[in-house]
Amino acid sequence: MAESSAPLLRLGLVVNPLAGIGGAVGLQGSDGEALQRAARDLDGKPRGQERLTIFLAALQRQLGDDFAQLAWCTWGGVMGAEVLASVGVSARVLGEPAAQTSAQDTRCAVETLCTSQIDLLIFVGGDGTARDVLAAIDDNTCALGLPAGVKMHSGVFAISPNAAADVVAGLAQGSLVGRIEREVRDYVPASNDTPTARHQVVATKRYGELWVPEAGGYLQQMKVGGKEDEGLVVQEIVSYFLDNPELYADKAMVIGPGSTCLAIKQALGLNGTLLGCDVMLPGGEAIENATSAQLQRIAEQQPTHVLVSFTRHQGFLLGRGNQQLGPGVLHALSWDRDVTLIGSRTKLATLEQRPLLVDTGDAILDQQLSGLVSVLTGYDDFLLYRVANTLLP
Secondary structure: OEOOOOOOEEEEEEEOOOOOOOOOOOOOOOOOHHHHHHHHHOOOOOOHHHHHHHHHHHHHHHHHHHHHHEEEEEEOHHHEHHHHHHOOOOOEEOOOOOOOOOHHHHHHHHHHHHOOOOOEEEEEEOHHHHHHHHHHOOOOOEEEEEEOOOOOOOOOEOOOHHHHHHHHHHHHHOOOEEEEEEEEEEEOOOOOOOHHHHHHOOOEEEEEEEEEEEEOOOOOOEOHHHOEOHHHHHHHHHHHHHHOHHHOOOOEEEEOOOHHHHHHHHHOOOOOOOOOOEEEOOOOOEEOOOOHHHHHHHHHHOOEEEEEOOOOOOOEEEOOOOOOOOHHHHOOOOHHHHEEEEOOHHHHHOOOOOOEEEOOOOHHHHHHHOEEEEEEEEOOEEEEEEEEOOEOO
């Protein structure tokens, strides 16, 4: 098997260089110029560099030689580049912060990193940093917080830098890692927002959710012995689509081959073919066993959503048994927005941590499709898994 030059993961990194500066000096926060100035007067020390260094060392221990196959993008100076350089990690630096960094620098960095095809955004800070990330991140990028702030009420942080390294190593090595929404929370600003006032009452507010990776394993659809009931999984995936018609309303729904896909076809009222791509058009008209040319015309002429699974044991996502979904079709779609991947945890486990594979016949497209993808593995239950353009000879 010939390996491609694609990295194991494309990681974006942004550091709040003032995260945690107010903690040890009793200020209960680090947000805003006033608190930061007070923290400096009390000789407060930021914690971001220390926490990031611990994370990088733990990740290098876990991945060994594979650590060198990670690709890093970051922001300049104290917002990421300096720390990475200090431990010998090379990275693409996509911009520079202002001399006096602020929340706007974080938002600008996050927005730029998310346009650079990263698989995961790692941010270092606390709840204030999480709010800035939430304000700038796109709808599809997953984020993972390294806890370095004073207040971390949000559910988007790993419990420690070492725990964060466990998750990232799992993503790189093909472990089952979930993709879930977690709340971003922060203190509710008060009219007399001072450290003294915060000692008297702690009220937090929900600002939204971020997609985050979380160690998955076999968490749902359990039976005795810790084994997954695949029949129940299929029912849950079918129920998910029946309960969420907005996913395909007013769109052409293209459903690929395979037994799980066939169950969805039948639940939606299609006769369906086990080994073909079938289409349900808006208004209920159906096209059975559609050709690549038919699918390309559909995708180019109207909004389209594709459901596709992968081959058990081999792990081919595209190019084996579903050649109808060729480059012409895929170029007309947004991979993140217009394609849903489905398959059980048990089916993913048959890959023994090997990546899913794509072989569309278009080398540039295969490279673009490589990276982390979200796989629907149950009712509103998603895992993150890696796709590679590694091809069998």
